Amino acid sequence: MASEPARATVGLGRAPVGPRWARLALAAGLASPLVVALVALGLGYYPIPVVDVARSLLSAAVPAAADGVPEVARLLVLEVRLPRVLAALLIGAALAVTGVVFQGIFTNPLVDANLLGVTSGAGFGAALALLLGGGTPWVQAAAFGFGLLAVTLAFLGSRLYRTAPMIVLTLMGILVGSLFGSLTSLLKYVADPLDALPAITFWLLGGLTGVGWRDVPALLLLTGVGAAFFFLVRWRLNVLSLGDAEATALGMRPLRMKFGLIVVATLMTAIAVSVGGVIGWVGLVVPHAARIVVGPDHRRLVPMSLALGATFLLLIDTVSRTLLPSEVPLGVLTGLIGVPILVVLLRRNRTGW
Amino acid sequence: MARLNASGIEFAYVAGKPVVEGVSVTVDAGEVVFLLGHNGSGKSSLLGCLAGVHRPSAGRVLLDGEDVHAMSAPARARRLGMIPQLHVAAFAYDVLEVVLMGRAPHLGTFEAPGAEDEAIALDALALVGLTDFRDRRYTELSGGERQLVMVARGLAQRCDVLLMDEPDAHLDPRNQFRVLEVVSDLARQRGLAVVIASHAPNSALMFADRVLLLRHGRTLAMGGVAETLDEERLTAAYGMPTEVVTKVVAGRRVPRAILPRRIDRVPEELETIAVQRADVERPGALLDRAFAAGAERPQRLIVTGARGTGKSLWCAAVAEAARARGLRVAGVSSPAVIEGGRKTAIDLVDLRTGERRRLAEVRRADEPGTATQRWRFAEPALAWGNEALRAAAAGPGTDLLLVDELGPLEFVRGEGFLAGLAAMDARRYAVALVVVRPALVDEALRRWPDALVVDVED
Numbered sequence: 146m147a148s149e150p151a152r153a154t155v156g157l158g159r160a161p162v163g164p165r166w167a168r169l170a171l172a173a174g175l176a177s178p179l180v181v182a183l184v185a186l187g188l189g190y191y192p193i194p195v196v197d198v199a200r201s202l203l204s205a206a207v208p209a210a211a212d213g214v215p216e217v218a219r220l221l222v223l224e225v226r227l228p229r230v231l232a233a234l235l236i237g238a239a240l241a242v243t244g245v246v247f248q249g250i251f252t253n254p255l256v257d258a259n260l261l262g263v264t265s266g267a268g269f270g271a272a273l274a275l276l277l278g279g280g281t282p283w284v285q286a287a288a289f290g291f292g293l294l295a296v297t298l299a300f301l302g303s304r305l306y307r308t309a310p311m312i313v314l315t316l317m318g319i320l321v322g323s324l325f326g327s328l329t330s331l332l333k334y335v336a337d338p339l340d341a342l343p344a345i346t347f348w349l350l351g352g353l354t355g356v357g358w359r360d361v362p363a364l365l366l367l368t369g370v371g372a373a374f375f376f377l378v379r380w381r382l383n384v385l386s387l388g389d390a391e392a393t394a395l396g397m398r399p400l401r402m403k404f405g406l407i408v409v410a411t412l413m414t415a416i417a418v419s420v421g422g423v424i425g426w427v428g429l430v431v432p433h434a435a436r437i438v439v440g441p442d443h444r445r446l447v448p449m450s451l452a453l454g455a456t457f458l459l460l461i462d463t464v465s466r467t468l469l470p471s472e473v474p475l476g477v478l479t480g481l482i483g484v485p486i487l488v489v490l491l492r493r494n495r496t497g498w
Numbered sequence: 499m500a501r502l503n504a505s506g507i508e509f510a511y512v513a514g515k516p517v518v519e520g521v522s523v524t525v526d527a528g529e530v531v532f533l534l535g536h537n538g539s540g541k542s543s544l545l546g547c548l549a550g551v552h553r554p555s556a557g558r559v560l561l562d563g564e565d566v567h568a569m570s571a572p573a574r575a576r577r578l579g580m581i582p583q584l585h586v587a588a589f590a591y592d593v594l595e596v597v598l599m600g601r602a603p604h605l606g607t608f609e610a611p612g613a614e615d616e617a618i619a620l621d622a623l624a625l626v627g628l629t630d631f632r633d634r635r636y637t638e639l640s641g642g643e644r645q646l647v648m649v650a651r652g653l654a655q656r657c658d659v660l661l662m663d664e665p666d667a668h669l670d671p672r673n674q675f676r677v678l679e680v681v682s683d684l685a686r687q688r689g690l691a692v693v694i695a696s697h698a699p700n701s702a703l704m705f706a707d708r709v710l711l712l713r714h715g716r717t718l719a720m721g722g723v724a725e726t727l728d729e730e731r732l733t734a735a736y737g738m739p740t741e742v743v744t745k746v747v748a749g750r751r752v753p754r755a756i757l758p759r760r761i762d763r764v765p766e767e768l769e770t771i772a773v774q775r776a777d778v779e780r781p782g783a784l785l786d787r788a789f790a791a792g793a794e795r796p797q798r799l800i801v802t803g804a805r806g807t808g809k810s811l812w813c814a815a816v817a818e819a820a821r822a823r824g825l826r827v828a829g830v831s832s833p834a835v836i837e838g839g840r841k842t843a844i845d846l847v848d849l850r851t852g853e854r855r856r857l858a859e860v861r862r863a864d865e866p867g868t869a870t871q872r873w874r875f876a877e878p879a880l881a882w883g884n885e886a887l888r889a890a891a892a893g894p895g896t897d898l899l900l901v902d903e904l905g906p907l908e909f910v911r912g913e914g915f916l917a918g919l920a921a922m923d924a925r926r927y928a929v930a931l932v933v934v935r936p937a938l939v940d941e942a943l944r945r946w947p948d949a950l951v952v953d954v955e956d
Contacts, residue, residue, distance in 0.1 A: 253588060384602045393571070395599060397571065397572075
């Protein structure tokens with residue numbers, strides 16, 4: 146008879162009963178965003194020691210903490226790097242956790258929040274704003290708005306058929322995504338190749354260059370609210386992931402719940418895309434990596450994906466910002482790094498998700 | 499009053515095309531009810547109506563008098579457990595996690611199961627005998643084990659009624675039996691009311707208390723297993739000629755297996771002398787076929803039939819037909835001696851020589867041991883009979899060897915003509931006929947596994 150499973154005290158429910166390293170990995174994963182953020186804030190064209198980073202951060206609350214830290218370093222940390230690091234953490238967390246949610250509610254481990262066309266819609270919105278010469282706020286607003294519009298269209302389209310609503314919704318999502326993809330191509334075709342076209346292309350590849358404090362509040366608000374919501378319903382995601390028939394048998398209203406989850410996930414994705422552009426693969430790679438560490442139970446998977454997603458995107462953004470001679474678009478890097486990781490994970494994880 | 503009481507249920511996926519029409523069913527606590535019927539007969543749809551998943555267009559489903567469709571979804575799931583058909587889950591949850599999900603209707607949307615729920619889930623796992631499986635991955639279990647985990651999840655729901663959709667599908671016979679055995683035990687021990695939609699009428703024979711036989715969405719029959727599942731109804735229900743094989747248990751004929759009725763296949767090597775119904779009428783025809791085949795390989799036939807059906811007469815007819823063809827007949831027969839309308843003695847006839855002796859007489863009522871044996875056998879006559887059989891084997895060759903008849907003396911006590919049966923084992927004949935009563939056919943076949951059986955009663 147196995148001994149009683151240890152209970153984690155951090156509010157994660159049952160801790161993994163497996164080997165000790167799994168529990169350590171869970172703890173390490175949850176702590177990783179903070180550690181990586183501290184290091185990342187110090188890295189860059191102007192390197193800053195970790196101690197000075199910490200003191201600069203503290204000075205926001207206690208001005209005296211920054212005594213002896215060069216003013217340049219303090220300003221770099223607080224005004225330039227911190228918003229970008231925060232944006233990377235929030236966007237990474239959002240993309241990863243919405244991936245987990247979509248995989249759970251569509252009972253398919255190979256989808257992410259782009260399934261219903263939010264990214265394609267956002268890409269079209271941004272391209273349209275750039276073509277019309279709008280500034281950053283306009284681009285972001287258009288990306289956000291069209292991302293929501295795409296998912297709304299997919300929902301309306303799915304109402305045409307009453308049977309198998311989730312399958313029809315998926316189909317409509319793919320159709321709407323293709324539609325906006327075509328429209329975006331059309332915009333690129335007519336865009337000024339010297340001015341608007343490079344801007345559109347660059348935006349579509351994703352990146353956090355030029356992200357500042359003005360971008361953080363909305364991102365923080367929607368990501369925070371969404372993450373809190375998913376964290377609260379994380380055990381229900383287990384039940385939902387069994388499929389509609391079983392969820393219904395267990396006393397749930399799966400369609401209603403899924404609708405709510407999709408709305409929240411879409412808002413999170415839309416705000417993430419509007420700030421960071423189209424960044425792929427995070428929603429696929431991170432949930433799978435997290436499942437390998439903590440298993441498929443959403444009680445642990447949701448917090449773990451939030452943490453690992455934040456860490457993953459921050460790492461990639463930091464690499465892009467510091468190690469490479471010229472900044473490579475984030476969407477390109479997540480693909481270049483994420484795809485090989487996913488292949489390795491799939492190989493390791495042959496027995497089930 | 500029945501725990502679950504559905505009356506006049508009508509349900510249609512597409513308006514105007516009802517798949518369930520006017521079906522009523524009741525289930526008591528501790529009772530297992532099977533829903534049987536052809537594909538599309540409405541079993542699963544009816545189950546969905548009972549579970550509250552489908553809303554019937556007419557009729558009501560009452561659970562302890564309360565309308566199932568008026569309950570909230572969680573309230574319903576606290577009383578009614580539904581186990582859908584087995585499928586492979588997308589995510590590899592641990593067994594305990596899967597069972598814990600049965601606590602969903604007892605928890606709020608933002609709640610996660612706690613220590614008490616875990617204890618309930620572990621209890622449920624223990625009840626289906628899978629305690630050791632708690633940390634195994636659900637997706638790595640066998641089909642039978644997965645089905646049992648689903649049953650445990652239903653138990654963790656703490657429901658009064660368990661509805662199962664084809665729990666025996668995709669399982670090998672052992673696992674079918676295991677799952678259904680666990681479920682029916684739980685029904686009896688814990689007063690669970692169980693409804694099982696199944697494609698296996700044989701499972702119903704074994705585990706159902708009552709069955710509902712559906713045909714094209716309507717009730718064909720409802721009631722106890724033995725009286726509901728008769729050949730006529732099953733043939734109508736499945737649109738296929740159906741045979742019910744029965745067995746006498748404690749003096750009652752009970753159905754043991756349900757089979758499609760088909761022309762029995764004859765083993766190829768025996769095809770030349772396959773016993774046909776007409777052979778009983780015309781013993782000569784069987785004899786001809788048997789000799790054609792027996793020329794290469796001696797044939798053994800076990801002749802049986804209830805008392806008074808004429809096994810001995812038939813054998814005598816065969817022997818006569820053989821002699822008429824100029825064949826040599828040997829062996830023994832034991833005709834009854836009738837005096838005053840009663841069988842008072844048995845003679846023994848050596849068929850080769852035609853010599854006749856008294857083999858047995860009825861014991862007198864005051865003789866000791868009357869209770870155990872009706873006939874007093876004459877040992878010298880038995881010895882003489884054995885000698886006649888030995889001679890049949892040792893002689894110049896016998897075409898037809900007839901032994902009428904072998905009884906408990908030989909098969910149970912190991913006496914009687916057993917010594918003379920060396921003739922049978924020596925196979926110095928073309929065809930041998932052995933007469934035994936129906937109850938001993940299995941014994942005879944154990945001794946001569948390649949023998950063919952002629953049932954004169956047919």
